[in-house]
Amino acid sequence: MAGQPWSATSGGLVLHVRLTPKGGRDAIDGIETMSDGRSVLKVRVRAAPSEGEANAALCKLIAKSLHVPARDVTLAAGATSRVKRLEIAGDGNALASRLNAAAGSG
Template identity: 60%
Template sequence: MTAWSVTPDGLAIAIRLTPRGGRDSLGGIETLADGRQVLKARVRAAPTEGEANAALIVLLAEVLGVSRSQLSLTAGASARLKRIVARGDGEALAAQLQKRICEI
């Protein structure tokens, strides 16, 4: 199982977010204790009033080459583990994300 999966309307991404991480960046794939894989991300923003979530959306929009309006936080608004859905061509989005992860 990978940190993301193609859905009928786009791409679902499991993320472990580190707020106040010093920089906005992706950090590769991590396997959790229960065997699930997540994409590691860090943002400079603090986890108050949704600032870190908003920064994560901006970061992913840039990485995937889509507008912020195509991304939505579907789970984990106040947790470290989050689920983001990117609307669009799921296969193309997955390929773009895989390419960026390989560059890390």
């Protein structure tokens, strides 16, 4: 594995996600290494990829998994792509620890 798909920053955490919309359920499916060597967190949501519904469902699922308010999760890049970058406000090390637990149980 190339590493974790997240990194702690001074303001929180940056997370790289590969989103599967219309995935049948809302879930974190673990960590995947893509063909270019980047690590991403695999996430699926029930919402369709229209009018930002899947992106909103992604942010809501990540917030719930990390026990932070939904307003602390921001889509920073990849609004129309399957690979997205999220920024999560808070204590980066604590968030990384929670995310590690959520990814391991996904």
